[in-house]
Amino acid sequence: MDLLQLRYFQTVARYEHISRAAEELRVAQPSLSRTIARLEAELGSPLFDRQGRRIRLNPYGAIFLRHVDRALSELDDGRRALRDARDTGLGRVSVASETLLTITHLLGSFRAAHPRADVRLFQSTAKEMDRRLRAREVDFCVASQPLTGSGLTAVELAREEVLLAVPRGHWLDGREKVTVPEIADEPFVTTRQGHWQRALLDRLFAAEGLTPRLSCEGDEPGASQDMISAGLGIGLIPAMSRRVGTDVSVPVAWVHMDAPGCHRVLSLVSNRDAYLSEAALKFQEFCTSRPFMTHRLPDPRRGRARRDS
Secondary structure (H helix, E strand, C coil), X not given: CCHHHHXXXXXXXXXXXXXXXXXXXXXXXXXXXXXXXXXHHHHCCCCXXXXXXEEEECHHHHHHHHHHHHHHHHHHHHHHHHHHHHCCCCCEEEEEECCHHHHHHHHHHHHHHCCCCEEEEEECCHHHHHHHHHCCCCCEEEECCCCCCCCEEEEEEEEEEEEEEEECXXXXXXXXXXXXXXXXXXXXXXXXXCEHHHHHHHHHHHCCCCCCEEEEEECCHHHHHHHHHCCCCEEEEEHHHHHCCCXXXXXXXXXXXXXXXXXXXXXXXXXXXXXXXXXXXXHHHHHHCCCCCCCCCCCHXXXXXXXXX
């Protein structure tokens, strides 16, 4: 049994698909299949159930995968520790977030305070963030949804209201608040399933026994406000987006949602057992030692008055 076999097994177990795993590993499918077969022969047990071209990790494979994940994670941590020991800077900190707008200012402030830190940023869905943390591809996730798996730890950074954004001239332009049943027939601009905006929208409507009508589903939450201003629908936008002053270039009207739980909680999530470079430790301290954002919520009527002036 060698390290290459374990890497190959881990990738095949993640995809449960030989061709996709071979594509990521950049090896030929027959070669990958032979490597997995040799590993199973050495272990004396099949690790996958095979049905034609389909493979599924079986109970023996699941047991073995837990140990392989831990072993390879330790080796990866050792490699990072050695690299950081040679590095004349602070080392690297890798961060994942569902939307880049959420942490742009934070990362800019951190880089200004620690210019020697090597900062890497990834945009990911909640599912992908969970995988990246477990694979130790990132040190932290700034998550808008709970990542509650074993071994993960979360610190709440901020809690903010989520507002309803509507195009200028919409019948809700000027309203202070609105209920979910009142907008049940409105077309919504939102994100695909897996993003927090979609999860919140589905939850608010499900609480009323309703299903939202969608006009647009995308992968970039930051683009929603542009599409709303263009008249493609209405949508849920965090209060932070209203505060950054984008209403001059992307004019929308803001309305409070009269619905319980219409807010977003931002958390800094990390893998409890993962190695953290000096840069990562400083980033953790930087995030948790100061307010993440201003908690004062906008007044939609004030924003409308500014646009009309």
